[in-house]
Amino acid sequence: MANYADYLLMWLTRQGVTRIFGNPGTTELPLIEALARQSQIEYVLGLHETAVCAMADGLARLTRHIQVVSLHAAPGLANAEAMIYNAAFSHSPLLLLIGQQDTRLSYERPFLGADLKDRIKPLVLDVWDITDPDHLLRSLRQAWARLQVEPSGPVALILPMNILSQSVENNEDPLWQAPVVPVRTTNQPSQEIIEEFVSLLARPIPKALVIGDRAVTNPEVLPALFRVAHYGHCDVFSEPFATQLTFLPWNDGCYYGRLPRQEKDLARRLAPYRHVIGLGTEMFRVFTRDEDHLPWWDQAQVTQVDSDVRYFHYAPGTTSILSSLDAFIIGVANDLPDGIPCEPRAVSGIQDLTRPRAEEWETRDGTEQFWSSLASWISPDMIVVDESISGQNALLRHLQRQEPKTYYAQAGGSLGWGIGAAVGMCFDQGKPVIAIVGDGSALFGLYALWTAAQYQLPVRVLIYDNHGYQILKDQLPDNPRAHSLLDIRGPTIRWQPLLAGLSCPVFESELPKEPWEFEKVWQQFISQRGPSVWVVHEKI
Amino acid sequence: MANYADYLLMWLTRQGVTRIFGNPGTTELPLIEALARQSQIEYVLGLHETAVCAMADGLARLTRHIQVVSLHAAPGLANAEAMIYNAAFSHSPLLLLIGQQDTRLSYERPFLGADLKDRIKPLVLDVWDITDPDHLLRSLRQAWARLQVEPSGPVALILPMNILSQSVENNEDPLWQAPVVPVRTTNQPSQEIIEEFVSLLARPIPKALVIGDRAVTNPEVLPALFRVAHYGHCDVFSEPFATQLTFLPWNDGCYYGRLPRQEKDLARRLAPYRHVIGLGTEMFRVFTRDEDHLPWWDQAQVTQVDSDVRYFHYAPGTTSILSSLDAFIIGVANDLPDGIPCEPRAVSGIQDLTRPRAEEWETRDGTEQFWSSLASWISPDMIVVDESISGQNALLRHLQRQEPKTYYAQAGGSLGWGIGAAVGMCFDQGKPVIAIVGDGSALFGLYALWTAAQYQLPVRVLIYDNHGYQILKDQLPDNPRAHSLLDIRGPTIRWQPLLAGLSCPVFESELPKEPWEFEKVWQQFISQRGPSVWVVHEKI
Structure with missing residues (x-):
């Protein structure tokens, strides 16, 4: 008779999962046994959780497909956290299956036991602490849905070993068979918002366009992004902590590379602009603050477009537009006239710190x-x-x-x-x-x-x-x-x-x-x- | 002019600290600079936080002196957590100095920033999140006091880099010079409790004495422990997760080694006893639970003596005595008559699972x-x-x-x-x-x-x-x-x-x-x- 670990693997197989990256311990034995009973999903062993998580993260970032990681309870979670922290910033869609001690022992401070939910919560988008086998499948479906919404990132399921090794009695539950409907986000910008933005683009003031990783997760928006930048005569930058740098080719005259990470340098670089537009970026995020605080936004109008309210900033003179980034960029581009030339250098005399000098x-x-x-x-x-x-x-x-x-x-x-x-x-x-x-x-x-x-x-x-x-x-x-x-x-x-x-x-x-x-x-x-x-x- | 990092090191030097184990990052630069300005404290570099923390932990366990660890903000804390988790169970007195981003950036989600307090809290005895330089010394003194109370364990100070690099203006604060008064715990057992326990020991029923690591932190109590065990005709065991095994020499006929860690084996081993006495132990702590739950305490009277209420169990028929373990053991031993013989085997036919067969x-x-x-x-x-x-x-x-x-x-x-x-x-x-x-x-x-x-x-x-x-x-x-x-x-x-x-x-x-x-x-x-x-x- 199959158990919940078997069903977990069957369900993942149905979603297209072909491998689980992991490093095992006793709490993962039900999963290991189930893996040994099937042949659809490969178990990729890493000798340390840093390797395990980094491998999954790299593959998730490249393919934008959800990658699955198996971690060993309190010790394995601990070892993985540094890479989970990174994955949160790169919005990597990772499903973390965190082993947990037998729930029947949880009040006796068992070996390998710990409250994992409190520890993982600050690092992930969401966490489901499974304490009832009937919740496993439902939580799994919720987690899978959450992973598909951008900005994505790591989510965690905490899986006690006694629940995974329990026989599945209700295998007629239609949810085991039901596909997960792909989540479609619908926060399209209105025509009014698009037109307002286009008219802002047309104003003859020096404009900087700061592009975040999240704006170019889908490279198909790149041609639209070009059009927007060229129409607005924007100087274009990657955000200071950009981790993908290919949204505009370097041979495009508008592109000036990545913004600096020191507050002082960032302020100097953005000071000439009267309008700074951020697309899916945390452009206010810096590495070190200087003694003399120089906020670059004091003299500028700021427009932020993002799909997640978390990333909006408080700066005065800021307009925040909550929208799907793809839809916004494509919507604006389609509203523009044809035949836009590229006229680089919105700000003359700009020092290019990124290109070789x-x-x-x-x-x-x-x-x-x-x-x-x-x-x-x-x-x-x-x-x-x-x-x-x-x-x-x-x-x-x-x-x-x-x-x-x-x-x-x-x-x-x-x-x-x-x-x-x-x-x-x-x-x-x-x-x-x-x-x-x-x-x-x-x-x-x-x-x-x-x-x-x-x-x-x-x-x-x-x-x-x-x-x-x-x-x-x-x-x-x-x-x-x-x-x-x-x-x-x-x-x-x-x-x-x-x-x-x-x-x-x-x-x-x-x-x-x-x-x-x-x-x-x-x-x-x-x-x-x-x-x-x-x-x-x-x-x- | 000296800054708070310099004063931190001076204060630690005065407490006898001669080395800090660490792996550095940008948030630790003020500490690194201060270390380079003095010669009392050595910086022992480890190439990974696992090494850093394990080195400090080993030295702390051996010497029972507080060891100091420097960790790099969110990534360093993450890498260290697996070893901090171990240190919590071995009650190792570790002072964790966790770097933190500039507090003036904290609302801007800066690079390397994170709420570290929430993450470290489940793993340590206490944590002080320093956000005001005036709190540094006071928190440090509190942390140092906490570390001296047994059961000890890791405690954490979160130290933002801008606070450490701030000049010390109030260097006349008498607290910088004042010694930390060693903490003396005074929860001595009353004569009434001691006499009651001695009369329990004298009852002619099969008794098991389970000794935890915390009962023998100080090896000077060993002779007293001998006397108690022999007087009561107790069979003596180490707790299932004992990490020190030298409280009774193996050549003492009463000692039967470490209790097993599987619930089933533990129940089998303790079933013959009508009275189970735990000294500073989590004797109910097991590794895996079996399908057939066999609580060993159903037929036994249980007496627990511990210095920390956290470790008391709920089992029926249990008497819990909150007392300094050293004082209790020595107090009881002094109350016993002279010339107690060692009469091993309270339970005849006991299978010795630990000794070689x-x-x-x-x-x-x-x-x-x-x-x-x-x-x-x-x-x-x-x-x-x-x-x-x-x-x-x-x-x-x-x-x-x-x-x-x-x-x-x-x-x-x-x-x-x-x-x-x-x-x-x-x-x-x-x-x-x-x-x-x-x-x-x-x-x-x-x-x-x-x-x-x-x-x-x-x-x-x-x-x-x-x-x-x-x-x-x-x-x-x-x-x-x-x-x-x-x-x-x-x-x-x-x-x-x-x-x-x-x-x-x-x-x-x-x-x-x-x-x-x-x-x-x-x-x-x-x-x-x-x-x-x-x-x-x-x-x-």
């Missing part, structure tokens, strides 16, 4: 040349997974992606995501994938390479090793004593053996000085059948 | 002999850190420790603690330390070996590699398909290079068949100057 290139010896070579060797269809951290500004100066869905950066700030996300994307078996990670990041997420070796996934991982937490050193430029506390040296990490331990081939080099040096390693690195790693050592 | 020894080929040899080679003064998981029962059959404070097992169930805890204990530079860990556990906590290599700490780590999550396979004895989902094979972990990558020497062998084979590896393993690892491969 020759005088800045050679700040650290040979560094800039390396990032430039790397960017030139990455083929246009290759998916770049970016957790380069201290290298990111240099990378983005050169890596000007033209193709949608070929660039994904870590969201949230929890290190350890990059390698796993790239490995997860390889399960899609489409385009080639390269992760570019710092040494600090790599160490947090190394184990995903074991899974890559197991499946012989052709993931490429470039580890840029500057022997410490360079991003922190960069923030304390004149403090060598503090730098010594931030070193990963004495002993240095010996990558070759370390990764050989996970059965992953490694190439190591110093920063290549000549193009032929670069090419030599690159060709070997890129042509391995399974995973491969290239560790580039910056001289210190 | 010959017929059980050779369950897996060569396995039992290995654990027996290992136990015989571990010197009496060597500290054993036990995260052997599926090997634990076999280990405990042979490792019958006589010395207090020479055995520490993982509490809570989050894997990855063992190596770090042993490394942390080596900072005490007293006795030799060996960690015994499974392959699954080792992978979760490997990075602590990098810190061990950095400080050349003479930690010994024995990794018992059965190529998978054996504890889970043991729970599904007849399910080879499920076992294949729980394997860490294809590829197997190659420990030699993996650990060489962290600059740690490794010896690898199969299960030694002969004593001389064991000795040969053991002698090399044990005589390294810095850290060393011995990986023993069980044949599958």
Whole structure:
């Protein structure tokens, strides 16, 4: 007789789920037993929850299909939280199946027991704490519906082991068979709102258009976005914490790359504009605040368009439009006249901080040349997974992606995501994938390479090793004593053996000085059948 | 001019703190800068929060001195939570300094920002969310006081970076100089309670005495505990989740080792007793519940003595005594007559499940002999850190420790603690330390070996590699398909290079068949100057 774990898997199979990423413990044994009884869903083991969640997250971001993760009760949830935190910021549709102790023991403080709902709640869109087997299917359907509404993100089901191993008595419940109706969001903007917005676009004042990740989840809106930007003579920016950078090709003259993340730089960059329009963005979100607070919005009118009220800001002079982003962008574009020319530079004399400026290139010896070579060797269809951290500004100066869905950066700030996300994307078996990670990041997420070796996934991982937490050193430029506390040296990490331990081939080099040096390693690195790693050592 | 971070370190120095274990991020930069300005407190870097927290936890458990941990805001807290969960169950006195974003940004959903208080609260004894610099010192003093009351455990201070980097204006505050008065608990039992308990002890019915970790935190109570047990003709057990096993030497005839963790086995073991006395224990805490619920307390009178009301149980027929455990045990012992003989076996025919039974020894080929040899080679003064998981029962059959404070097992169930805890204990530079860990556990906590290599700490780590999550396979004895989902094979972990990558020497062998084979590896393993690892491969 089948139990609830069997039915759970059958239901997931019917929704198109073909794999569950997980790391198991005792509370997952009913699920493991059920997995062993069927052959539709593959169990992809990760050696640590960071790897497990990052793999699922990468695949979810690439495919926009819901990915399923199995976590082991209190310990497994704890280990996964850093990656769940990232997934919340990238709105990755993840269904987290969190194991739980036997509910009949819950009042006796059992081993592995804990109130998981309180702990996971701040990190997810919603959580269902199953305490009655009859609620499992209903909660599952609710969770699945929630995951389909953008902005999506992780949701959690807490699944006690005794409930999963209970026999299903009411298998005639029509809900087991019923399909989940895809959720269609209908908050279309009215014609009045569209016309008002179009007339704002037509005003001859300097306008900045700030595009958030959520506005370009669907790359099919890109042509419409072009039209809107060109019609309004807008200078276009990605939001400061953009993790996808391909909504407007770099060769479009209106696009100026990503906004800076320091409050001071952001204020300086946006100060010339009299109207700042944000589409699906948290453009007020910064990294550090400066002593002299300089709100950039004081002199500007601000228009925010978003599908979720959570992201609206309080700034004075702001109009907030709650609307499906796709519908809004396409609606506005369709309202515009034909034949709009691209007239770049709404603000003359704008300093382009993102595009390469020759005088800045050679700040650290040979560094800039390396990032430039790397960017030139990455083929246009290759998916770049970016957790380069201290290298990111240099990378983005050169890596000007033209193709949608070929660039994904870590969201949230929890290190350890990059390698796993790239490995997860390889399960899609489409385009080639390269992760570019710092040494600090790599160490947090190394184990995903074991899974890559197991499946012989052709993931490429470039580890840029500057022997410490360079991003922190960069923030304390004149403090060598503090730098010594931030070193990963004495002993240095010996990558070759370390990764050989996970059965992953490694190439190591110093920063290549000549193009032929670069090419030599690159060709070997890129042509391995399974995973491969290239560790580039910056001289210190 | 000094800032709050400087003063924080000065205050900690005055309490005797000499090191902070940490992994840094941007929110910790004020602390890092302050650390670089002083030389009293050492910053011990770990490459992952699991290592950081496990090191602090091990040292705290060994020394019973408060250890300080620095964690990086939302991501660092997340990564640390599995070890904080363990520390809560072992009542380790840990002061967690959790970084936080600039409070002036908190309403703008800044990068790295999150409400950390809600997340940490379920895991710690108490948390202080500092939002005003004037509260820092006061909260710190409260936290320090709380840490000194047993049962102790982790407490957290949330420290926004802008507060730490603010100049201290009121440095005349006398609280900066004032010592923290050690907290003395005074809940002594009355003479009436003691006499009542002594008369219960004298009743001629079968009695079990269950000793919890918290009853023997202070090994000086051991002689008193002996007297109580012998006077009452009690059979003595450690609680099911005991993590210290040295309160009565194994050669005392009253001691029968640790109680089993499965409800069924626990019920069977305690059923013969008419009076069950628990001292500082959660003796009702089990791992798994069986279909047929068999409460062992139905036929017995139960007496619980504890210093914390949280641990009292609801069972009928129970008397609960709230008292300092040390004071209670010593008070009762002093009330007893002199010259008590040890008369073992309150219950005749008791099956001893913990002591070796010959017929059980050779369950897996060569396995039992290995654990027996290992136990015989571990010197009496060597500290054993036990995260052997599926090997634990076999280990405990042979490792019958006589010395207090020479055995520490993982509490809570989050894997990855063992190596770090042993490394942390080596900072005490007293006795030799060996960690015994499974392959699954080792992978979760490997990075602590990098810190061990950095400080050349003479930690010994024995990794018992059965190529998978054996504890889970043991729970599904007849399910080879499920076992294949729980394997860490294809590829197997190659420990030699993996650990060489962290600059740690490794010896690898199969299960030694002969004593001389064991000795040969053991002698090399044990005589390294810095850290060393011995990986023993069980044949599958």
